[in-house]
Amino acid sequence: LEFMPGKQVGLSDGCWPDRLIGDLPNVYLYASNNSSEGTLAKRRGGATLVSYLTPPIANAGLYKELASLKASLDRFRQTEGVADPELVAMIQTQASALDLCAAEPAWADDTTAQVAQVRAKLLEMEYALIPLGLHVVGEGMAEQARKETIAAIRESAPLEMTEADYAKLDAMLAEDHEIPGILRALDGRYIAPAPGGDLVRTPKVVPTGRNLYGFDPYKVPSAYALIEGRKRADLLLARHTADGNAFPETIAFVLWGTDNMKSEGTPIAQVLGLMGAAPRFDAVGRLVGARLIPLAQLGRPRVDVVCTLSGIFRDLLPLQVKLLAEAALLASQADEPIEMNFIRKHTLEHMAALGGDLESAALRVFSNADGAYGSNVNLLVETGQWNEEDELADQFVKRKCYAYGAKPGVKAMPALMQRALGGAALAFQNLDSVELGATDIDQYVESLGGMNRVITKAKGEAVPVYLGDHTGREGKVRTLGEQVALETRTRMLNPKWFEAQLAQGYEGARNIAGHVATTLGWSATAGSVPTWVYDDITTTFVLDKAMRDRLAAANPNAAAGMANRLMEAHDRGYWQPSAEMLAALRDASEELEDRLEGVHAVA
Numbered sequence: 392l393e394f395m396p397g398k399q400v401g402l403s404d405g406c407w408p409d410r411l412i413g414d415l416p417n418v419y420l421y422a423s424n425n426s427s428e429g430t431l432a433k434r435r436g437g438a439t440l441v442s443y444l445t446p447p448i449a450n451a452g453l454y455k456e457l458a459s460l461k462a463s464l465d466r467f468r469q470t471e472g473v474a475d476p477e478l479v480a481m482i483q484t485q486a487s488a489l490d491l492c493a494a495e496p497a498w499a500d501d502t503t504a505q506v507a508q509v510r511a512k513l514l515e516m517e518y519a520l521i522p523l524g525l526h527v528v529g530e531g532m533a534e535q536a537r538k539e540t541i542a543a544i545r546e547s548a549p550l551e552m553t554e555a556d557y558a559k560l561d562a563m564l565a566e567d568h569e570i571p572g573i574l575r576a577l578d579g580r581y582i583a584p585a586p587g588g589d590l591v592r593t594p595k596v597v598p599t600g601r602n603l604y605g606f607d608p609y610k611v612p613s614a615y616a617l618i619e620g621r622k623r624a625d626l627l628l629a630r631h632t633a634d635g636n637a638f639p640e641t642i643a644f645v646l647w648g649t650d651n652m653k654s655e656g657t658p659i660a661q662v663l664g665l666m667g668a669a670p671r672f673d674a675v676g677r678l679v680g681a682r683l684i685p686l687a688q689l690g691r692p693r694v695d696v697v698c699t700l701s702g703i704f705r706d707l708l709p710l711q712v713k714l715l716a717e718a719a720l721l722a723s724q725a726d727e728p729i730e731m732n733f734i735r736k737h738t739l740e741h742m743a744a745l746g747g748d749l750e751s752a753a754l755r756v757f758s759n760a761d762g763a764y765g766s767n768v769n770l771l772v773e774t775g776q777w778n779e780e781d782e783l784a785d786q787f788v789k790r791k792c793y794a795y796g797a798k799p800g801v802k803a804m805p806a807l808m809q810r811a812l813g814g815a816a817l818a819f820q821n822l823d824s825v826e827l828g829a830t831d832i833d834q835y836v837e838s839l840g841g842m843n844r845v846i847t848k849a850k851g852e853a854v855p856v857y858l859g860d861h862t863g864r865e866g867k868v869r870t871l872g873e874q875v876a877l878e879t880r881t882r883m884l885n886p887k888w889f890e891a892q893l894a895q896g897y898e899g900a901r902n903i904a905g906h907v908a909t910t911l912g913w914s915a916t917a918g919s920v921p922t923w924v925y926d927d928i929t930t931t932f933v934l935d936k937a938m939r940d941r942l943a944a945a946n947p948n949a950a951a952g953m954a955n956r957l958m959e960a961h962d963r964g965y966w967q968p969s970a971e972m973l974a975a976l977r978d979a980s981e982e983l984e985d986r987l988e989g990v991h992a993v994a
């Protein structure tokens with residue numbers, strides 16, 4: 392669909408998707424957590440969706456050194472009151488080896504607080520939710536996986552779920568509903584509708600095998616989203632301040648379709664909350680535009696928010712694109728002191744620097760050209776076809792510099808976009824779903840990473856990058872570095888996670904290798920990957936002979952590609968392994984390449 396010219400909605404026989412598909416029925420199997428892309432498939436491709444389940448969810452749990460540290464912490468708890476200095480020293484040694492605290496200076500005062508901090512970090516890892524393996528269409532979920540998934544749902548689902556509901560969730564997960572759904576669709580029969588969403592927060596996505604529906608665009612952001620969005624705005628500002636930063640004048644913000652669809656537009660409301668704006672609804676409750684919240688009520692300056700939208704967001708939520716643009720315009724026009732209204736302040740500065748009228752200088756919403764999607768920064772990273780990081784920034788600007796205003800019409804405004812992003816004090820995106828972490832898929836590098844690289848280039852220095860994790864009931868803001876570390880420990884290096892992937896053969900091995908490429912993408916776009924991540928990945932997956940053989944047997948391309956990625960990370964200066972590790976990596980890489988050639992020769 393991406394490369395087919397034509398409208399996003401209401402296709403006519405002049406649009407290519409319509410011309411190509413003609414009278415053919417279009418049945419499209421879609422993940423139950425991806426209603427945004429699914430909705431595009433319906434609108435542009437006339438698709439009937441048949442939903443399939445995402446993988447089982449479980450607590451990450453602890454393993455190896457993390458489990459040993461936990462044992463020491465338990466011992467500390469038993470002897471509380473009589474802090475044993477040897478035990479405290481051991482905890483610091485174990486924790487610092489895992490990069491959970493500094494190795495020096497040795498903890499002396501307030502050791503209980505230091506130990507408590509380590510305990511909090513370990514608990515976050517132990518109870519982090521992770522996806523296990525891949526879902527296989529046609530197979531119900533196994534008993535142990537159901538048990539863990541339902542435990543995760545208990546942590547995240549709406550409180551009004553009853554025990555009877557859980558027993559019903561359980562029965563539906565045990566059984567396959569997808570093959571019957573596909574067969575019904577192929578028979579040309581009715582497919583019942585289902586909401587899209589994350590299983591843990593929206594258990595109503597089961598039974599799968601149904602046709603995903605979206606939402607009423609005139610109701611987004613909802614009253615619930617406005618409350619939640621304001622909380623998220625405060626949470627982000629509080630975290631940024633707690634990290635020792637001044638109140639931000641500008642925030643660079645990525646908006647996707649999916650997380651907005653699953654939360655009635657909460658990220659949109661978060662942006663409005665930062666700006667001190669709100670939606671305006673007409674007498675029958677239909678969204679008609681934006682309004683400003685008076686400064687006296689807001690009680691702080693209006694933050695200038697520069698939004699970069701996925702092409703999917705732009706297509707799915709045109710009213711909300713206009714809402715955001717109108718909020719920026721109204722704030723730019725407001726007769727308010729500039730030290731309380733950073734949007735107006737910057738609009739006046741952009742006008743002075745770039746010329747043009749106030750309406751143009753007030754543009755803050757950027758996305759792709761009509762009909763195009765993605766920044767392609769992830770594709771550059773994937774193919775390695777780039778030399779300088781600045782090329783990644785330029786690619787992002789080229790693809791994403793299209794400014795969307797309060798009035799119809801789109802204009803390429805690369806200079807304004809770079810100026811506006813160059814003023815950002817931080818970059819931010821909400822995480823979408825437990826199944827899709829910042830290292831699981833490459834689209835966060837594509838959007839948040841690419842945008843961040845533009846900030847770094849335009850500003851001449853790096854800014855903090857934050858992710859909002861609202862996939863559970865309790866929201867949390869983490870730095871990108873913290874998020875990458877957490878995901879690396881709980882997913883990539885966690886036997887529970889990688890064994891579940893390996894059990895799926897070539898696709899699981901491909902997923903493991905994909906994580907390494909995405910990790911490299913974070914180094915390239917944000918430089919947020921600590922050395923131990925590359926060290927431990929190399930040790931676990933490449934230098935361990937048995938593991939290397941298993942990966943190569945499952946997917947020789949993925950195994951060789953992974954070793955090459957790690958060498959690339961070193962070549963590009965993102966990682967300095969020891970000389971011994973580098974030599975061992977080189978040998979392993981050559982062996983994997985030889986193996987690949989052997990495979991090709993046989994083929």
Ligand code: BEZ
Pocket residue numbers: 427428646647648649650701702703704834
């Ligand atoms: C979106 O919904 O906007 C989206 C989904 C997946 C990847 C990128 C964007």
Ligand code: MG
Pocket residue numbers: none
């Ligand atoms: Mg796709």
